[in-house]
Structure formats: C-alpha cells, structure tokens
Amino acid sequence: MAKVEEVARVGDPAAARRRRRGGGGSARVVGFNLASLAAFVALWEVTSLLLRSSFFPGPLAVSGTFWDLLVEGDLQGYTLLYHAYVSLYRVFLGFIASCLTAIPLGIVLGLWRPIYFGTRVVSEPLRFIPPLAWIPLAILFFRGLGRYVFLIWVGAFFPLFILTMNAIGTANPSYVDVARVFGADRRFIALKVIVPNALPQIVGAMRAVMSPAWMCIVAAEMVAAELVGLGQLIFNYATLLRMDVVIVGMIAIGVLGLVLNEAFMAVERAVFRYRQEVRL
Amino acid sequence: MLAYRGVQKLFESDNGVLAVIRDVTASIDEGEFVVLLGPSGCGKSTLLRITAGLEPLSGGEVRINGAAPDLRRRGQLGFVFQDAALMPWRDLLSNVTLGLEIQGVPRPERERRAAELLGLLGLEGFERYYPHQVSGGMRHRVAIARAYIVDPLILLMDEPFVALDAQTREGLQRDLLDLWQRRKKTVIFVTHNLEEAILLGTRIVVLSRRPATVLLDRAAGLPMPRDPTSAEFVALRQELRELLT
Numbered sequence: 001m002a003k004v005e006e007v008a009r010v011g012d013p014a015a016a017r018r019r020r021r022g023g024g025g026s027a028r029v030v031g032f033n034l035a036s037l038a039a040f041v042a043l044w045e046v047t048s049l050l051l052r053s054s055f056f057p058g059p060l061a062v063s064g065t066f067w068d069l070l071v072e073g074d075l076q077g078y079t080l081l082y083h084a085y086v087s088l089y090r091v092f093l094g095f096i097a098s099c100l101t102a103i104p105l106g107i108v109l110g111l112w113r114p115i116y117f118g119t120r121v122v123s124e125p126l127r128f129i130p131p132l133a134w135i136p137l138a139i140l141f142f143r144g145l146g147r148y149v150f151l152i153w154v155g156a157f158f159p160l161f162i163l164t165m166n167a168i169g170t171a172n173p174s175y176v177d178v179a180r181v182f183g184a185d186r187r188f189i190a191l192k193v194i195v196p197n198a199l200p201q202i203v204g205a206m207r208a209v210m211s212p213a214w215m216c217i218v219a220a221e222m223v224a225a226e227l228v229g230l231g232q233l234i235f236n237y238a239t240l241l242r243m244d245v246v247i248v249g250m251i252a253i254g255v256l257g258l259v260l261n262e263a264f265m266a267v268e269r270a271v272f273r274y275r276q277e278v279r280l
Numbered sequence: 281m282l283a284y285r286g287v288q289k290l291f292e293s294d295n296g297v298l299a300v301i302r303d304v305t306a307s308i309d310e311g312e313f314v315v316l317l318g319p320s321g322c323g324k325s326t327l328l329r330i331t332a333g334l335e336p337l338s339g340g341e342v343r344i345n346g347a348a349p350d351l352r353r354r355g356q357l358g359f360v361f362q363d364a365a366l367m368p369w370r371d372l373l374s375n376v377t378l379g380l381e382i383q384g385v386p387r388p389e390r391e392r393r394a395a396e397l398l399g400l401l402g403l404e405g406f407e408r409y410y411p412h413q414v415s416g417g418m419r420h421r422v423a424i425a426r427a428y429i430v431d432p433l434i435l436l437m438d439e440p441f442v443a444l445d446a447q448t449r450e451g452l453q454r455d456l457l458d459l460w461q462r463r464k465k466t467v468i469f470v471t472h473n474l475e476e477a478i479l480l481g482t483r484i485v486v487l488s489r490r491p492a493t494v495l496l497d498r499a500a501g502l503p504m505p506r507d508p509t510s511a512e513f514v515a516l517r518q519e520l521r522e523l524l525t
Contacts, residue, residue, distance in 0.1 A: 174365035181332050182379040182430065183354030192381075196369045273410075 057244045062251075065244040074237075074245070078228050084252055087217050087230040090145065094152025094220075095213045099206060101153070102160035109161075110168025110198070111190055127162070131155035131216050135223050148229075151220035156213040163205035167198035200272045207264040214257050281345055281466060282308040282331070282434060288339030289326055300326050302491035303340070308483075313460060313467045315481030315500075317474070319524060323492040324470040325362075328436045331468065332357050344433065354383050358427030358465075360437040364419040366411040372422050373398075373407035379430035397425045400459055417448035424456060428463070437469045441476070453479055457505070474517050474524075479506050486523055495523055 041059045048058035057065075069080040109116040116123070131154045142150050171194045179189050221231025230249050237245035289301040300323040308314055316324050329335040331342060333349030342349055344356065358379070366375045374381075376398065377390040385393075398404050401421045411419055420440060427435055441449045457480060460467060471477055477484055478500065486496040502512050 172365065174361045174363060175367055177334055178359065178361065178365050178367075178378065178426075179382065180334065180351050181357050181359040182382040183352060184382045188382060193367070196367070199369070 055241065055243045057247065062244050062247050066248045066251075069245065069248055074233065076227050080233075080248065080252060083228055083230050083233050083249075084256060086228045087221070087253075088256065090148040090220070090229065091152055091214050091217050093145070094149045094216075095156055095210060097149055097153045098156035098160055098209070098213070102157045103164050103202060103206075106161045106164025106202075107168055107195060107198075110165040111194065113169070116165060123158075127158040132219050135219065138220075139223055147223070148217070148220045152213050152216045155216035156209040159212065160205055160209045163208065164198070164202050167201035167205065168194060170201065171197045200268075203268055203271070207261065207268065210260055210264060211257060214253070214260060218253065281310045282468075283343045284327075284340070285343075286340035287327070287330065287337060287342060289323060289330065289335070290338040299491035303493050304487070305340075306485060306494060306497060308466060308468070310466055311464045313469065313480060313482045315477040315484050316468060316470045316487065317472065317477050317484060317520065317524065318487030318492065318495075319489050320472055322487050322490050324472075324487060325438050327487075327492075328359075328438050328468060328470055331434070332359055332436055354430075356433050358430055358432035358435045360420075360423050360427045360435070360440040362439045362442055364411075364416075364423040364440075366419055366422055366426075368411050371408050371410055372403065372414070372418075375411065375422055376425045376429055378426055383430065393429055394425070397429055400462070401425050401455060415448075416444055417452060420444065420452055421455065424452075424459070428459065428465070433466065435465045435467045437467065439470050439472070442471070442473075449476075456480070461504075474520050475508060477520065478502070478513055478516055479508065484520070486520065496520075 045058045045060070048056050066080070071079070073079040073082070131151055134151060134154050138147050138150050175193050175197060176189055179193050184193075217229070218231040218234065221229040222235055226232055227236065230253050234246050234249040237243075237249070284304050284306045287301055287304040289299075291298045291300055304327060316327065318324050326335060330337055331344075331349060333351045347353075366372075367378070370378070373391070373394055376394045377385075380390040380393065394407075395404070398407065401424065403418065403421055403425065406414060406418065411422070414422075423440065427437075441452050444452065453476060469480060481500050483499050484496065485494060487493070488495045500516070502510075502516070506513060
C-alpha cells in the first residue's frame with residue numbers, strides 16, 4: 001500500500017564517507033597542509049638565521065639531532081622512540097584511571113543532579129586547582145609510575161567529569177516521554193535512553209581531555225629524577241643548554257598529540273556511524 | 281471509554297499563573313477517530329499529555345475505562361510526537377519494537393509483530409537502517425508503527441505530520457487511514473490543519489483560544505473516503521474556519 005517515496009541521504013556510500021570526512025577534494029587539503037608545513041619550516045629557518053643564536057637552532061640542525069636521537073639515542077643510550085613509548089604509557093594509565101572514575105561519577109551525578117548541586121562547594125574549587133599545583137603533594141605521597149598517573153588523572157578527571165555530567169543532561173525530552181508512555185521504569189530510561197543518548201558526547205569528551213592529559217606529561221615528568229620520558233628528555237637537556245634536543249622533544253609531543261587525536265576521531269567515526277554529523 | 285470531566289490545567293512559573301485549559305468535558309467511545317482542532321497555544325498538546333499521564337491535571341478528571349491515567353499501566357497508550365522522536369542510536373526495527381521491549385515481550389515475537397506493521401507501512405527492507413539514513417516521511421511512518429505495535433487502547437497523535445511537505449503528508453494521511461481501517465483504534469489526533477482534520481476524523485472537537493473550552497464537538501458526518509472537492513467538505517471547512525477566526 002504505502003509507497004516509500006524517497007530514500008534520501010542514503011545514496012552512494014563512498015560519497016557519504018567523503019562528505020563525513022568533511023574534505024571537499026582531499027588532494028587539495030593535503031596539498032594545503034604540505035604548503036603550510038613548508039611555510040612554517042621556512043619561517044623557522046629564517047628566524048634562526050636572523051637570531052644567530054646557538055640556543056635557537058634551525059630545522060636543519062634539529063633534524064640532524066632528531067636522526068641521532070632516533071637511531072643512536074641520547075647520552076644514556078635511550079632512543080627517541082623509547083622516550084615516547086614511556087611517556088605514552090604513563091599518560092595512557094592516567095587517562096584510563098580518569099575515564100574509569102570520571103565517567104561513572106559523571107553519569108551518576110548527571111542522573112541525580114541534586115547530589116551535584118549539593119556538593120558544588122567542594123567540587124568546583126577542586127576543579128579550578130591546576131594540575132601543576134598538585135605537584136608538591138604528588139612528590140611527597142607518590143613515587144615512580146604512581147606519581148605520573150596521579151598527576152595526569154588530576155588533569156583529566158574534572159573536565160571529563162563535568163562534560164560527562166552535562167552530556168547526561170542533553171537527552172531530548174521526547175525520547176524520555178516516548179519510553180515513559182510505554183511504561184518504562186527509571187532503570188530502563190537511564191540505561192536504554194539517557195546513557196546511549198549521551199554516549200557519543202562522552203566519547204567526544206574523552207577525546208577532548210586526551211589533549212590536556214597528554215600535555216600534562218611534561219609537568220608530571222618535570223619533577224622526577226628519572227631519565228626517560230619526553231618531558232624528562234626536555235628538562236635534562238635544557239640544563240645542558242642543548243636546545244636542539246629540547247626542540248626535538250617538543251615536536252615529538254606535538255606530533256604524537258596530533259596522531260592520538262586523529263586516531264581517536266577515526267575510532268569515533270567508526271563506532272558512531274548512526275550519528276549524523278552536522279557541518280556548516 | 282475515555283472521559284474528560286471539567287479538565288483544567290494551570291502552569292505556574294515566575295511570570296505568574298497561566299491558565300491553559302479552563303474546562304474541557306467530552307466523552308469518547310471506542311473506535312472513534314477524534315480530531316482535536318484549535319488555535320496554536322490553546323492547550324491541545326497539553327490535553328494529550330494529560331491523557332497520557334505525562335502531565336498532572338490542575339482540576340477535573342480524566343478516566344480511561346474508569347481509571348485515572350497511569351504511566352505504570354503498560355500497553356494502554358501509543359503516543360506519536362510532533363518530531364517523530366526516533367532514537368538515533370537504534371535502527372528502525374528496534375525503534376519500532378521499543379514498546380514491546382519495555383513490556384518484556386521476547387525478541388522473536390517482537391520482530392514478528394514489527395515485520396507485519398512495517399509491511400503495512402511500506403517499510404520492509406529498511407529494518408537495519410538508522411533514522412538519519414531515511415527520509416522524514418519514513419521516520420514518521422516508523423513513529424506510527426512504534427505507537428501501533430503495542431496495540432494500545434488509545435492512540436494519541438500530536439500534530440504528527442506538521443513538519444512534512446504537502447505531498448509526503450498526503451501519503452502519510454492515506455496510510456494512517458488505511459491502517460486505522462484495518463486495525464480500529466481509538467485515536468485522538470491534534471492538528472491545526474483544517475483539511476487534515478476533515479480528511480481523517482470521524483469526530484471533530486474544536487477548542488477555543490487559551491484558556492481552552494470546547495467550542496464545537498460534532499461527528500464529521502461525511503462518508504469515507506473523504507473528497508476534499510465535495511460540497512459537504514467545503515461547507516464543513518468553511519464552518520470550522522469561521523469558528524477558528
């Protein structure tokens with residue numbers, strides 16, 4: 001009887017994927033990015049030539065150092081990849097710890113808002129204490145891996161908690177009404193309506209706090225007397241005034257941050273295919 | 281079967297008390313297709329939400345088979361919302377079967393009942409599509425199927441087609457009538473579209489401006505299927521238009 005009039009927006013799946021990626025003509029985008037990279041390197045080279053300071057090496061000198069660190073390692077023999085691996089491992093543990101604590105707490109307090117409003121006088125000031133300020137306590141009460149994990153956990157916990165709690169509050173009231181009219185109980189509404197509705201936003205929040213968690217690594221490693229980790233690489237060589245190594249460490253942190261973010265976004269897209277992205 | 285007696289609804293806010301419904305009294309029999317007309321903001325949707333038990337009354341009473349509306353009583357009601365309100369993380373099939381899932385109906389039974397309705401509404405083959413992958417018209421068909429599948433005593437529809445273009449709307453009106461003629465339900469259908477009201481209703485109830493009272497309550501009295509060019513249709517539309525201006 002009914003004629004299905006149109007199947008809009010289904011069409012060609014490859015075209016849809018291209019659209020989702022948001023790149024009109026991805027070759028152009030790649031070209032543009034290569035050009036801006038070249039421009040950045042050129043500007044860096046010109047600046048170092050103008051400064052003529054041994055504390056500001058140009059891209060050529062830095063890439064030589066990069067190669068040495070990659071192949072031969074630093075003065076202790078640790079390669080750049082090993083430093084990166086150690087830092088990634090520490091950040092990963094801290095990040096997992098904050099996900100395991102902040103997301104459940106955010107969901108629970110998002111469902112029972114009065115608890116949140118009744119505890120704001122404690123939670124809000126805590127939220128505004130920067131992770132750096134926790135370093136003295138962390139030095140006294142944690143050592144080794146635990147110290148890094150604690151500092152990264154502190155940095156990621158509060159933003160993730162707040163974002164999760166807000167995501168829980170965004171359920172379209174009609175979804176809840178639909179379930180209520182069918183006689184759904186609170187449990188069904190929480191588990192089958194509110195949490196699934198918030199899930200894409202919660203995963204987006206995980207991605208958003210991965211950047212501060214990753215950036216915390218330098219601060220967390222600054223205080224340790226160990227020799228490995230990208231933060232340690234930077235500070236140990238800063239005392240030797242080897243700015244070429246410092247810059248290699250900085251670039252490694254930046255590039256790994258980009259890679260983590262892109263990888264996370266790819267996972268998000270694959271998992272939440274149902275989510276219709278709105279692009280302006 | 282469904283009775284409203286002196287229903288009254290006030291909304292209290294910081295800006296004071298707003299009387300939305302002053303007095304609605306009506307009695308609806310099983311199998312009637314009641315169209316609720318009225319100017320926008322007059323409390324039509326509120327009356328539906330009160331009927332569903334989503335909104336408390338301020339005065340008077342509503343009785344469904346003698347009992348007050350109660351959300352805990354499962355399977356009494358189907359509700360079709362203005363914006364379809366399909367859950368985007370569920371495919372079309374599991375959107376349709378939501379009500380049965382809540383009632384604890386086992387999956388094979390759920391899917392059997394869904395297949396039948398999806399067939400009647402021309403949605404077969406789209407079970408595994410997600411809402412954002414199909415057209416607005418199809419999403420509204422799914423919303424109708426979702427309300428119908430629990431075999432409710434009363435089907436409440438809150439301007440379900442208002443967001444659709446004229447052509448899609450006509451298709452859905454036809455299909456809803458077909459479905460209703462196959463499986464008779466008591467329907468309360470809110471709209472502010474006069475053609476839609478006359479096309480669908482066996483009974484037409486017109487509410488006044490806020491705070492709402494019943495201005496008109498009459499049987500449509502036109503044979504099905506309705507012909508929008510017939511003299512009776514045009515006359516009734518004229519009568520309703522005058523009432524609403």
